[in-house]
Amino acid sequence: MNIIVCIKQVPNTTDVKIDPETGRLKREGVESIVNPFDEYAIEEAVRFKEKYPGSTVTAISMGPPQAESALRQAISVGVDKGVLVCDRVLGGADTLATSYALSQAIKTLGAFDIIFCGKQATDGDTAQVGPAIAEALNIPHVAYVRKVESSDGKTIKVERLMEDGYDVIETNFPLLLTVVKEINTPRLPSLKGKMAAKKAQILTLTAADMKCDESRCGLKGSPTQVMKIFTPPQRQGGQKFTGGPEELAKTIVGKFKEIGII
C-alpha cells in the first residue's frame, strides 16, 4: 500500500507567552514542533504499514526549509520518506491554496491508497485542509476518525467522533482520513528510527515540479485575506476567596444564585 500522511510544523504553544507590556505574542525562543494532532496521523499511518507488509509511508509537509525537521521526526517513528513542498510562490496560502498545493504534491508522487491528516493544526485551528485535499483529489474522506474498526485493503470501516457519540462509516480505498487524539498512542522514536531520520534524503518539491497553476498558489490562489491581526484583551482575575469549606460553599452558592444557575 502507498500510505501518505500530511503534517505541519507549528510553534509549540506551551512556549508561547504574552508580553505583559505590549500584550503581544512573544515568538522569540519558541520551539517548532510537529502539530500535535499530526502525531496521531503519523502513528496510524505507520500502524497501517505494519498491517500491510510491503507498504510505504510518505510524509508530506508544506512550509519553509526548516519544516524538514518535522519530516525527519516523522521518519524517526517509522515513516519511510519525507517530502517537503517548499516554494516562495506558495507563501501566504490560505486553506484552499494549501490544499491545492498538497494535492498537487500527492499527484506528483503517483498512486496512493490512503491519506492520513491530523484533525486540525494548532496554529490555524481550521480543520479545513484535510477535507479540501480530498475534494481536490476527488476521493472520499471521513473527518474526526477515532478508530479504524476494520480494513481489508479494499473497503474500510471507521468510527467518526461526533458531539453526541460516534458514527460508523464504511468506504472504499483510496480515501482520506482526519484523525483525533483518541485513535492511538503515538510511539516514541527508536534508536534505529533516529539513525534513519538523520540519514534520510528529503525530497523537495517546488511549484514547477508539481506543475502547479500559479494562479491557484499562494496569495494569488487564496480567496480569503487577512485584514488585520490583533491580540484579544487578556482575561483579568476576579475575586479570591479563602476560608473553611463551609464558608466557601456558602459564598459560591450565593454566586450561583446571582448568576442564575440554581
Next chain:
Amino acid sequence: MSSISVLKDKCVGCGQCQQVCPFGAMSLVDGIATVDLNKCTYCGSCVDVCPTAAIVLKKDEAKAGIDKADYKGVWVYAEQRHGEISGVVFELLNEGKNLAKQLNVPLSCVLIGHNIKDKAADLIKRGADKVYVCQDPILAEFQDDPYSGILTQLIQKEKPEIVLMGATNIGRSFASRVAARISTGLTADCTALEIDPETRNLRQTRPAFGGNIMATILTPNHRPQMATVRHKVFKEAKIDENAKGEIIDFTADMSKILNRTKFLQFVKDETSHINIADADVIVSGGRGVGGKDGFKLITEFADLLGAAVGASRAAVDSDWIAYSHQVGQTGKTVAPKVYIACGISGQIQHLVGMSSSDVIIAINKDPSCPMMQIATYSLEGDLFEIIPQIIKEIKASRS
C-alpha cells in the same frame, strides 16, 4: 508573486514590526528590520505598525472572475442530527438576520435530510424568510459526499452572498469540500461577524494560535463568503409564532451526487448525559481529582447543577474519564456561561479551550496556579472538602 521589502533609509530600527509579527518573520539585523521570507505570510501587521512607512508590501490578490452583484442573500445551513435541528442553527439565524437586515436581503435556510420538512416551520419561526428543503433516503444521516454535492448545487443555482454554518463536526467536515468545489473562501470557527457598509464584504473574526491572537478575515472577490461559526457565541433567535416564510422543495440532480461512503450506525456516548459543546454550565476535573472515584464527586456536583462534565488532558490520559469529555487544545473548545474548574491548574493548552467562558470558577489548593489567576471567582482549598459542602448547600437551598 507577492513581495515585501524594507526601505533601509527609512527604517529607524525601532523593532515594533518584530514585536507585532505573529509569525516571527521580522528581526533586526544591524539595527535594520529584516524579513525572513520563509516565514512571512504577507499579513501586513508590520506595515500597519511601522512609524516611518519603511515596509513596502505588494500583495497579490486572488481574482474570482465572477460578478459579485449576481450574488444576493444570507444563508444559514440548518444542520440536523438524527432529525433534530442543531442548537447552533438558531444562533446563526439570529446573527444571520442582523447581517441580512444590514444588507437589505432575505435570510434563507438550507435543510438537508430525510422526512424533515416539518422542521422548516421552526426555522421560519426563528426568522428564516425562505427554507430550501432537500429530502432523500440517502440523506437521512450526515455523509460528506451527498451533503456537499447538494449544498454545492443549491449555491450554484441560487447564488447567495453569505453562507453561515455551525463550526460543529458536521459543519467543519463538509463546508471545506463545498468551498473547494466552488473555489470560494471559507473562514473557520468565527466568533464575530460584521458587514463593511461600503463594500458589503463580511468581516469574519476568528481566534488563531489557540486564541492567543485574533484575525479578521475577508473574502473580497469571491462569492459566496462562507464561514463556520462557533457554537454559543451568538444568542438564539427568538420564536415568533406569527412569522411568515416560504418553503421551497429543492430537487437535486441526483445523477451528479456522489455517495462513496456508507453510514452504518450511530452509537450514542452513554458516559455523558449532556453534550459539553451544548452545555451552559460545565463542571470540569483535572489532576487534582485524583482518580475515577474523584470523578464520581465531580459528576454528582454536575448533575445537581444540570451541568456537563469536562476534564483536563491529565485526567483523560490517566483513564479517569473518556476522551469525549476533554476540554482544551487536543480536546474540545467550549464557551459555557459558567465553567467550574476543579483541581485543574490551567496549563495553556487547557486555557485555550475554555477561557472564553462567561464566568470561570476555580477550586484549587494552589492559589498561584494559572487557573486561580484568571478565574472570576477562585476558591482556595481542598476540592474534596469544598465540593461536598457546596452539594449540601445547594440541596439545603432547594428543600
